[in-house]
């Protein structure tokens with residue numbers, strides 16, 4: 470059966486690519502494209518089953534509130550997630566237990582594999598730092614992917630009995646050592662010409678390991694978005710990370 474899909478944030482960098490990908494998918498019908506200022510009621514008027522939400526950290530909660538209270542499954546890649554926000558959406562899902570919500574910090578297979586490989590490496594190395602590099606139009610820092618990667622690394626270290634890293638720095642300018650995400654330093658570079666890149670650097674006595682991923686075009690995110698839309702309608706509740714829909 471054809472899946473009726475809407476895109477919110479349809480004029481954005483990733484949203485415009487998603488519009489084309491959904492329109493080209495043989496098992497999907499693109500039923501609505503919403504931009505800033507569009508009426509969210511257009512979603513139900515168009516009979517959307519799934520909304521692909523790709524907007525802005527300031528907009529995502531309002532869009533999810535509407536969709537999850539109007540019977541629409543959601544796939545979102547928008548960033549800016551906090552424990553408080555996750556708790557709010559879990560509450561909305563409790564009120565609509567038949568609905569699925571996928572929050573994907575990154576839709577690209579390479580980035581997801583990079584996170585998984587980093588989780589494995591985290592058990593074996595004394596030191597780790599994350600460097601993420603993005604285009605100069607990005608609103609948030611550090612990236613959602615880097616934040617999630619650092620959280621996964623910290624959890625893997627804790628599980629392996631590794632202590633939280635101690636920073637030896639005693640003299641520095643504010644920000645020089647990056648943001649502290651669960652004890653993992655995360656550095657954010659913003660540069661015209663880049664798209665989305667991340668390197669996770671591990672170090673121990675006499676060796677280093679760098680796990681690097683580069684998204685060179687927004688097309689890298691499209692197979693993940695389409696997979697997410699197909700799977701979310703049959704997966705009630707919150708799914709955090711596209712890896713749960715992959716046979717990793």
Ligand SMILES: NC(=O)C1=CN([C@@H]2O[C@H](COP(=O)(O)OP(=O)(O)OC[C@H]3O[C@@H](n4cnc5c(N)ncnc54)[C@H](OP(=O)(O)O)[C@@H]3O)[C@@H](O)[C@H]2O)C=CC1
Nearest residue numbers: 478480481482483504505524528546547548573574575576
């Ligand atoms: N998970 C993943 O794999 C990926 C996630 N992202 C994330 O997706 C988000 C969007 O990124 P990007 O496309 O680069 O950003 P853009 O600014 O290029 O696009 C966002 C679009 O959403 C629109 N918008 C903002 N608020 C609303 C709203 N309430 N309703 C409808 N449309 C709205 C914006 O309109 P206006 O321009 O008027 O503000 C803009 O057209 C970011 O959070 C980014 O980090 C991006 C790439 C991959």
Ligand SMILES: O=C(O)C1=N[C@H](C(=O)O)C[C@H](O)C1
Nearest residue numbers: 548574575607612613614665
């Ligand atoms: O804003 C972007 O471009 C991206 N945002 C996501 C993030 O913050 O991790 C995913 C990817 O890095 C591209």
